[in-house]
Amino acid sequence: MKFCLCLVCCRDFFNIMLKQSITVSNKSLGLFFDNPIIANQDKKNLISKVFAEHVSSTVLDFLMVLVDRGRIKLLRNVAEKYLELAYKLSSITVAKVQTVQSFSPDQEVALIAKIKAMTQSDEVKLIVEIDEGLLGGFTVQVDSKIIDASLKGKIRQVASHLDVII
Known part of the structure; x- marks a missing residue:
């Protein structure tokens, strides 16, 4: 105890x-x-x-x-x-989120629900960081997985298809 x-x-x-x-x-x-x-x-x-x-x-x-x-x-x-x-011992999944602007409460709840479904965990803790360099959208990192839903990531992806270095 x-x-x-x-x-x-x-x-x-x-x-x-x-x-x-x-x-x-x-x-x-x-x-x-x-x-x-x-x-x-x-x-x-x-x-x-x-x-x-x-x-x-x-x-x-x-x-x-x-x-x-x-x-x-x-x-x-x-x-x-x-x-x-401590979070691992408590079975809490930590998701590091980078976004251009902070989420509304509804958006945060929806994101937590998606992460819970993706990781099959009971509880998720978001660590939100504001990064204006993303131009738009957000990125989510859970353990070693990274989901890039940012405008900067999309531009980088298109540039790689065109063989252009950004």
């Missing part, structure tokens, strides 16, 4: 962290954590101030270990891998 509770606490923390971009990919925070001149104790103090009220003691201890081992700059990668494993 304790493991399941910790799994939920960590998953919630990493979900929030990735959504809010409270990670070392944040430029100023990344520079702070990457700076070898700044003492580990100062880094720990910052983590305590920022996260202490929002996370369990287990997650806070984990962040402190990352600082001690010089791995705090890998926090985003750790979070992504952790969520991938």
Whole structure:
């Protein structure tokens, strides 16, 4: 039971962290954590101030270990891998979607239904990323499968038939 509770606490923390971009990919925070001149104790103090009220003691201890081992700059990668494993353990299929503009609630429900049918899973979590470079449409990545329903992909496909490089 304790493991399941910790799994939920960590998953919630990493979900929030990735959504809010409270990670070392944040430029100023990344520079702070990457700076070898700044003492580990100062880094720990910052983590305590920022996260202490929002996370369990287990997650806070984990962040402190990352600082001690010089791995705090890998926090985003750790979070992504952790969520991938947690979702797999919970039988949740994660679909990464790139689109030009955000979906309406009806479109999102329809896309989730299609992905559920395609993957034969009970639950699907969409990770939506806005990418204006697609020109129109969207792409969906589930595991190693990619469905390209974007205008950019269609243009690339036509260009390959015409032996033109874009």
